Amino acid sequence: MQNKKPFILLFALVLVLTTVLSACGSNNNAGNNTEASNAPSEGTTEPAANDGNSEELVIKMLLVGGKPIDYDTVFGELNKKLKEKVNAAVEAEFLDWSDWTQKYPLKFAASEDFDIAYTANWAFYNDQALKGGFLELTDELLKKNMPLTWEAMPAVAWEQSKVNGKQYMVPNNNPEVTDKAVLIRDDLRKKHNLDPVNSPETFANYVKTIAANEKGINAYNAKAADGWKWHELDQILLEQQNEWNLVDYNMPLAYKLDDASGKVFNVYDTPEFKELLKYYKDLADNNAWSKNVVSNKNDVWQDMKAGKTASYAQNLGTVAMNLAELRREQPEVELAIADLTPDKKKIAAISTQNGFGIHAPSKKAERSLKVIDLLQNDKEIHDLFMYGIAGTHYEPVGDDKFNATAGTPNFTGFSNWGANSPLNRKDASFPAEADAIADAWQQKVYNFDLETFVFNDANVKNEVANIGNVMLRYAIPLEYGLIKDIDKGQADLIKQLQAAGIEKLQTELQSQIDAFLASK
Amino acid sequence: MNRHGFLGDVRKNKTLLLMLIPAVLFFILFAYVPMAGIVLAFKQFNYGGGIFGSPWNGLDNFRFFFESGNAWMVTRNTALYNIAFIIVNNVLQIAAAILLFEAVGKWFRKISQTVMFLPYFISWVVVGAIAYNLFNYDVGTLNSILTAFGLERIDIYNTPSYWPFILVLVSAWKALGYGSVMYLAAITGIDTEMYEAAEIDGANVFERIFHITIPNLYPTIIILVLLAVGNIFRGDFGMFYNMVGNNGLLFSSTDVIDTFVFRSLTTSNEIGLSAAAGFYQSVLGFATILLANYAVRKYDKDHALF
Numbered sequence: 001m002q003n004k005k006p007f008i009l010l011f012a013l014v015l016v017l018t019t020v021l022s023a024c025g026s027n028n029n030a031g032n033n034t035e036a037s038n039a040p041s042e043g044t045t046e047p048a049a050n051d052g053n054s055e056e057l058v059i060k061m062l063l064v065g066g067k068p069i070d071y072d073t074v075f076g077e078l079n080k081k082l083k084e085k086v087n088a089a090v091e092a093e094f095l096d097w098s099d100w101t102q103k104y105p106l107k108f109a110a111s112e113d114f115d116i117a118y119t120a121n122w123a124f125y126n127d128q129a130l131k132g133g134f135l136e137l138t139d140e141l142l143k144k145n146m147p148l149t150w151e152a153m154p155a156v157a158w159e160q161s162k163v164n165g166k167q168y169m170v171p172n173n174n175p176e177v178t179d180k181a182v183l184i185r186d187d188l189r190k191k192h193n194l195d196p197v198n199s200p201e202t203f204a205n206y207v208k209t210i211a212a213n214e215k216g217i218n219a220y221n222a223k224a225a226d227g228w229k230w231h232e233l234d235q236i237l238l239e240q241q242n243e244w245n246l247v248d249y250n251m252p253l254a255y256k257l258d259d260a261s262g263k264v265f266n267v268y269d270t271p272e273f274k275e276l277l278k279y280y281k282d283l284a285d286n287n288a289w290s291k292n293v294v295s296n297k298n299d300v301w302q303d304m305k306a307g308k309t310a311s312y313a314q315n316l317g318t319v320a321m322n323l324a325e326l327r328r329e330q331p332e333v334e335l336a337i338a339d340l341t342p343d344k345k346k347i348a349a350i351s352t353q354n355g356f357g358i359h360a361p362s363k364k365a366e367r368s369l370k371v372i373d374l375l376q377n378d379k380e381i382h383d384l385f386m387y388g389i390a391g392t393h394y395e396p397v398g399d400d401k402f403n404a405t406a407g408t409p410n411f412t413g414f415s416n417w418g419a420n421s422p423l424n425r426k427d428a429s430f431p432a433e434a435d436a437i438a439d440a441w442q443q444k445v446y447n448f449d450l451e452t453f454v455f456n457d458a459n460v461k462n463e464v465a466n467i468g469n470v471m472l473r474y475a476i477p478l479e480y481g482l483i484k485d486i487d488k489g490q491a492d493l494i495k496q497l498q499a500a501g502i503e504k505l506q507t508e509l510q511s512q513i514d515a516f517l518a519s520k
Numbered sequence: 521m522n523r524h525g526f527l528g529d530v531r532k533n534k535t536l537l538l539m540l541i542p543a544v545l546f547f548i549l550f551a552y553v554p555m556a557g558i559v560l561a562f563k564q565f566n567y568g569g570g571i572f573g574s575p576w577n578g579l580d581n582f583r584f585f586f587e588s589g590n591a592w593m594v595t596r597n598t599a600l601y602n603i604a605f606i607i608v609n610n611v612l613q614i615a616a617a618i619l620l621f622e623a624v625g626k627w628f629r630k631i632s633q634t635v636m637f638l639p640y641f642i643s644w645v646v647v648g649a650i651a652y653n654l655f656n657y658d659v660g661t662l663n664s665i666l667t668a669f670g671l672e673r674i675d676i677y678n679t680p681s682y683w684p685f686i687l688v689l690v691s692a693w694k695a696l697g698y699g700s701v702m703y704l705a706a707i708t709g710i711d712t713e714m715y716e717a718a719e720i721d722g723a724n725v726f727e728r729i730f731h732i733t734i735p736n737l738y739p740t741i742i743i744l745v746l747l748a749v750g751n752i753f754r755g756d757f758g759m760f761y762n763m764v765g766n767n768g769l770l771f772s773s774t775d776v777i778d779t780f781v782f783r784s785l786t787t788s789n790e791i792g793l794s795a796a797a798g799f800y801q802s803v804l805g806f807a808t809i810l811l812a813n814y815a816v817r818k819y820d821k822d823h824a825l826f
Contacts, residue, residue: 477678
């Protein structure tokens, strides 16, 4: 016992020291992070000096999404082609879907070494462009390095992707509609003899019937716990249904699509929202969704595949892919795509829905642009980047279609969409009904002046931060019917928004919109 | 006494000083060097200017926090939770350490220690998932058991009042093993002759514990509590975020400074605003530790940190 003592004392000392260290370490964590992430950001913005392609370069790419299983094989093949054509190789870094929103801005703040970054209006494009994260792309730069793209891209797509009149992105070249559709279990609908789902009322009827009769199935589900403040159903039932457009999904301010003066209003303070709350409350009271929906962390599509969820809302393209996937894997389950607002005006995706930007400090900007040019507009390279290796990851069908193979899941799921172009192949098994809906939507696309308006929140960032918080804390539980008295809930929400400075934000937004419209 | 001067002291204690080097380096690198970053709290950060070149904007970055109307609520929550954690965790850890020390049977001791230590290694993400599976309304273990006995389900994820208890409990469960090892080590260091003497004088187990073990633990308790007090205005982000997430209904009783700031700023990514919030926490923490240390000093000079 006696000679054990020094060791035990030493051990205690080490433990205490580690605590001291870790205690003080965490003490400074917040500071460290900000510090570490900013230290090297004095990098100068200098466009590349390499003119020809004499020197072989490795272009680093920042992509969003999980790293595909067959990354090495496909990118190996891709790099052979790129070496031939522009003497370059690409090396991609993937930011997983689970935490990309936290990592992506840090990559810029820390000024890490990368040349190309995937970006989009929903992936920090305006934010990073305004903060100086992207290199400005002048017409000369684009013309010189991106001959194919310069040829193929419509002028309006360039125009739509400018921030304060300057180009920071090579947008994708692929018109689509951003409206959301709902995926439902058509077999269950038929089982209960329900009308086809094509309006908010028929949808309510569907979810209520499922909730009442199908044990162990959530009639509707959403991933409410991920911090989004404007949910898919809000988009369908409030925005699409009333033909409004929210300026930014982080603040509850919208204008009417056909209002040429672009007058903004608080969507939570409208009779339409009051009606919607009753609609939601009715669904919630009939157990249309789990009581714990705001804590749900599961992937809703996976729940639906497993037969635990009977409907969810997403982009048309996504639900169509889901439908095709399930037809392949579980042909006995019958799904259908429902459009709840078929007769309303549709909003076309502006070109910034997907794209690639050049990191401001990159020294390989010109070569990077050449690479993007090929990714988007060189048939062979585009096919590789978008679909993988022919025969392994997809089966080409003619020039513009493909069939999925057993290898398809090994090269998918990340944001190669920045290279979308007319060269895209269509899934030959893409559901005909989704095509029909997409075609019908294209007919109803409504173009309006404010389409390309971008809000600069520099003067009101305090208000934006606080209002986002109020939406999460007061609006989401209210919408999911978790607050008993909806009138009081709505009054509270509006009161909190006012305290958070919604009026100041609205005035600022309105004055920017007025200036934007005046300059048109 | 000091015959060899400073260099002599260094030579004499070279092993100890060598052992100190990693800690010193750690603090210089991770605490003192980044301290200059505090200026960010007073700046409108942009990539072009970087940390030192960005323009000053006075106290603008602090406005967001105090104008939100939540500053008081989240500060209060943070402090109350941490006080509860400090008291509950330390009492349980000391109790566990004493029980382990008094326990007979080597195997029993080792096994219970391992079982207690295990939760320390489970990440908060996993703990959050476990909690969700225990407590959720539809298929949670707790509610399944309740319904099996014919009782009403309880809606834990929509009821704020349960959460202070759950969080304190989970925190205690997770920290018990680690903390008790520290106290156990301190107990093992107590001179055994004192126990022998006490036994001869006829002291029973409880008298030994209350008159020898606990008084001898005071220095350790004071150091650990003082260190914890310095962090009283920092919420354990991993814990609160993974247990509660973005569930707005629970915020009134679970929101701490760290989660509030994180949630507000993931949309705007303004580094200046988060730096301001961190600065606010540091100032409050600094003040509390000075105060606590002063109080300890008043009571007993030898036990104070500085």
